[in-house]
Amino acid sequence: MAGKQQSEYAEILLSCIEEKYFKDEIALEHHSFARIISGEMKVIQADKTYTFGPGDTLLFPNNQLSTLIKNPKDGQPYKAIVIFFTPQRLKEFYTKNLIQFTIGNKHTIKKYKKNPLLESFFTSLIPYFDLESELPPQIVSIKIDEAITILRSIDPDIDSLLADFSELNKINISDFMEKNYMHNLTMEKFGYLTGRSLTTFKRDFKKAFNTTPQKWIIKKRLELAHYQLSEQKRKPIDVYLETGFENLSHFSFAFKKHFGYSPTEIQ
Structure with a gap:
């Protein structure tokens, strides 16, 4: 189905944010293929921060723990066309097409240069969002197959990314949490991404850090914020979202409670 932002089940959707900003913590279940139409999207991951703007085309691999901050810009709302590649769709495609595995693929965000195939493809999708009814399933299948064919x-x-149907395995909990504590996810989601049930995740976390996940995460976020304020000379308004806090007042309260002085006193 094709849909707009409010549809949770659309495989092709138009994301539109007209507010000051929109923040989300994600680890997408499916690979997503996107074109930014207007506005700006910042993607914060453990090892890198990306910024995408109008005309950028990207492929977002599944299970990438990220903070997304979407902003209107230059008087335009944030708009993007997003296509989700579900395992079912990908398996159907690769039963009809020979897989070409290589060793060059990395499980990271891919940004693609302008290309006539990409321009034509995304332009063809825009009129579908004016439909009052759902896009016929046959057209959805055709457009998703077209998207995969263009990417190939x-x-x-x-293919080394899209045709990889392996399951998540249990990974080192210490390494994972040290890289990803700034993301606001449920404990269940942290457990899933480390290959554990909630119970096993909490048990293994206690063994690794000798404290609860909640206490450890807050402490790490505050320490990161303190470093950015004191060493990188950033402002609290620019730090709190990227370090995992939902609003500035909560960040300021937690910061002062932990360090004994407010974020603004550092400067």
Whole structure:
């Protein structure tokens, strides 16, 4: 189905944010293929921060723990077309097409240069969002197959990502949490991404850090914020979202409670 932002089940959707900003913590279940139409999206991950703007085309691999901050810009709302590649769709595609595995693929965000195939494809999708009824399933299938075919023509390594149907395995909890504590996810989601049930996640976390996940995460976020304020000379308004806090007042309260002085006193 095709849909707009409010549809939770659409495989092709138009994301539109007209507010000051929209923040979300994600670890997408499916690979997503997106074109930014207007506005700006910042993607914060453990090892890198990306900024995307109008005309940018990207492929977002599944299970990438990220903070997304979407902003209107230059008087325009944030708008993006997003296509989700579900395992069912991908398996159907690769039963009809020979997989070309390579060793060059990495499980990271891919940004693609302008290409006539990409321009034509995303332009063809825009009129669908004016439909009052759902997009016919046959057209959805055609457009998703077209998207995969285009990616295969411009990215020789893409099959190694899209045709990888392996399951998440249990990973080192200490390494994972040290890289991803700034993301606001439920304990269940942290457990899933480390290959554990909630009970096993809490048990293994206690063994690794000798405290609860909630206490450890807050402490780490505050320490990161303190570093950015004191060493990088950033402002509290620019720090609180990226370090995992939902609003500035809560950040300021927690910061002063932990350190004994407010974020603004550092400067």
